[in-house]
Amino acid sequence: IIQDLPEKQEMTVFCPLTAEQATLYQRVVEASLAEIESADGIQRRGMILALLVKLKQICNHPLLFKDKTDNSSTPSSKKSAIAISPQQSGKLQRLEEMLEELIAEGDRALIFTQFAEWGKLLQPYLQKQLDQEILFLYGSTSKQQREEMIDRFQNDPEGPKIFILSLKAGGTGLNLTRANHVFHYDRWWNPAVENQATDRVFRIGQTRNVQVHKFVCSGTLE
Numbered sequence: 001i002i003q004d005l006p007e008k009q010e011m012t013v014f015c016p017l018t019a020e021q022a023t024l025y026q027r028v029v030e031a032s033l034a035e036i037e038s039a040d041g042i043q044r045r046g047m048i049l050a051l052l053v054k055l056k057q058i059c060n061h062p063l064l065f066k067d068k069t070d071n072s073s074t075p076s077s078k079k080s081a082i083a084i085s086p087q088q089s090g091k092l093q094r095l096e097e098m099l100e101e102l103i104a105e106g107d108r109a110l111i112f113t114q115f116a117e118w119g120k121l122l123q124p125y126l127q128k129q130l131d132q133e134i135l136f137l138y139g140s141t142s143k144q145q146r147e148e149m150i151d152r153f154q155n156d157p158e159g160p161k162i163f164i165l166s167l168k169a170g171g172t173g174l175n176l177t178r179a180n181h182v183f184h185y186d187r188w189w190n191p192a193v194e195n196q197a198t199d200r201v202f203r204i205g206q207t208r209n210v211q212v213h214k215f216v217c218s219g220t221l222e
Helices: 019-037 041-060 062-069 090-104 116-130 143-155 191-198
Strands: 008-015 109-113 134-137 162-166 181-184 210-217
Touching (some): 019 041, 019 062, 090 109, 090 116, 090 210, 109 116, 116 134, 116 162, 134 143, 181 191
Parallel strands (some): 109 162, 109 181, 134 162
């Protein structure tokens, strides 16, 4: 079966941290390590895991980290409407550049992220910047909405060309061979989970070469 499929090219896309990201990253590392030093046992392991998640959020975009640490009563629906800026994130700048190029070529893409909150911020941003509809599937998406989005992406010639999916909700059980680009915007702990997500595209029915782009912030835990 593998011999019958077109080629798959996997590449790591190195993105620089912006000045804001680097400052925030360093501050969180220093503060967290000081706390971890004085902890032990299960508490220590929990704090280390929490630190890793925070750093991954900062690598995505500072606003994602700030949203997670914001204790205000602002509803999540209002937070998702907050405008994000590409000048704050090296990854976002690179993603936008690459999406513009592939759309110009008539290609289609899936974008995977482990953070549903990031998808909620990214979808309206890309719709405005690229001037077109962007689909977004995550855990709270109803079964009917899920099926409608998949059908439009796969079968509608005029349908959306970009599909954002949360890794947990969209990483298995979907056939999305209309895309020929896969973006892993943030990296998961287990490579097998990423590979399962990539296989939504690289599977029977795929007729074009598939390009897999794995975003990594230089000089970070990623």
